[in-house]
Amino acid sequence: MKMRGAKILLKVLEEEGVDTIFGYPGGAVLDIYDELYRTPGIRHIRTHHEQGAAHAADGYARASGKVGVCLVTSGPGATNTVTGIATAYMDSVPMVILTGQVPTKFIGTDAFQESDITGITRPCTKHNTLVRRIEDLAPTVREAFAIARSGRPGPVLIDLPKDVMQAETEYMAPEKPGSFHDAPAAPVDEEALQQAFRLLRESKRPIIIVGGGIVMGKASEELKSLVETISIPVASTLMGLGAFPGTHPLWLGMLGMHGTYYANMAVSNCDLLMTLGARFSDRVTGKIASFAPHAKSIQIDIDAASINKVVDIDVPVVGDCKTFLSRLIELCREAALTVRPEDRTEWLNDIAQWRKKTPLNYTKNGRIKPQEVIETLQRLTDGKAIICTEVGQNQMWTAQFYRFTEPQTFLTSGGLGTMGYGFPAAIGAQVACPDKTVVDIAGDGSIQMNIQELATAVGNNLPVKIIILNNGCLGMVHQWQEIFYGKRYSHTEIGDSSPDFVKLAEAYGAVGLRASRPEEIEPVLRKALETPRTVIAEFIIDPSESVFPMVSPGGALTDMRLENIIAHD
């Protein structure tokens, strides 16, 4: 049957299981929007900025595990998505971005609202394509989904000239539906597996670092099973939080620049470091020469390019972490290998000492402490909410003090560190998981970067909770100025220039709440969580509170500033 391009596009999206699109209309995509009007199977959420649409599609993808889809017009619509695409690229999020383009015969003429979006996004997409001929449309879209979700996931952009959307061609059903992305995970090299097993068996002071790859690879169950079989302590990167229960006795928390004292000490003193789906960010390693100096290392990653990129690895394994862990568990079973905590007392005692001496804590002083807000939120939601963050101190306090218990419940911009990510991502997550509590933990700076999306949340009855930790400044940058720039607070004070967030919420038709004293934390949080509407809950926090521990950039992980942490000797 002959069909127009716009119709073929939507048909292929439906074949790929797409039921939700985040987007913003414009001239170059009018044909697609016209077709959407007649396609009841696809829900379209119109945001109020294309950056919001891109982050919402990203949040949808991270929370659901499906490919997020975003649709925008040519020119400014397309360029507005670039930060969202780069954010998803750095954190390996599967997304398909559909951009309108001027008609093919105008391409290259500086036509109205023309931009070379495939050129612009080439370095921040996993792949991108300009569809020049209608015959290429369906195969290109199918390929885009396959690429986005296979191997190391990532965003794929398809640029769609208006005339291609209007042209007609014979619609062809896919040859083998779903064949590409359902391809079984590549086998793990048996030799490397045996080597890893041998090292694990011989090690006296092992540690596992988990990263975003465990979340993407849905390997939490296998991880827990291995950890409990051989009693290995687990630390996580920012992106791995949620992959392992934050309440487990073998849990060490996050490592790295703002990691826990005991996670950083354990990594620095281990004799074996097994890294699963993490890419050794500079925020994680600190000074490379001092990183895990006494350890043999095993790294498993689905992307060969992540291995031996910054840290030299003794046993590199290219493959899927779920498959790897399953095989490792089998090997333990075959060899009847179990290690109980009491068989590892020396190592676990060392860790217990570090934990006891320098726990994660903070000093109360009669003002609201952000850590207390997050601890209370943790208690009231039983660690089961979907938590999004903005970027800065709010993000680090969340990583430290919310004990995540389930994968895919922590949505944060780790690699790019995009302020303005959290709120639209929360909208996407709430659309994906309508029955879950979804919270964005924000700073008073970041929240204003995509505040316009309040209209999207309210307009779609999405009961997202925004918690603003208001410290009157761009806190994380302020903290660096305090420590490294002689307290010269150049342009980081926000002071009174913020709007009244309660009134702002009300102006948008959301609910606004505020707490200024510690005893108000719990009632305000309860009220926010019980209200089935979009809520802004503002907490006026102690502006002098900083994030510790802190490793200076390029410093060794053992070299931590602990300032406000109460240490016990």
Added chain:
Amino acid sequence: MEVKNRTISLIVKNRPDVLARIAGTFSGRGFNIENISANVTMDPSVTKITIVTTGDSATVLKIEKQLRKLVDIITVNFIPPETSVQREMILIRIKIPDNSSRSELLKLAAQNHCRVIGEGEATVTLECTGASEEIDRALSFFKVYTIEDMSRSGIVAL
């Protein structure tokens, strides 16, 4: 580790932006391209690209891994100099002041396996094909003359 020239041969899908992707991978990650050539193959849907890059063996491995991630790249191979043939070509137009230097130059050209492909009033144009070192050597002989213009290709390798 030793930093040296290494030749990479790529078979890529013949798509309009594939060269931009490859070049972007090098520039975005701080790798060098010393020279590059792109050629048609027996199969019109694919192109063969030969790139000479510099780096130690660890860097070159990183380049290889990043290139393999590009969707339009079909194969990535390193061409070891010992077991391959690698050739470059130059076209060079040389100014000659008088006829005695002309015959001298033609003799030099013959000794260096250069072909004479054009003779003008006051110029001789030569073509020379060979391994990079041979081309360098030929060039060193021609340096005593005034080189009016020159064009040097990238490497092709088998």
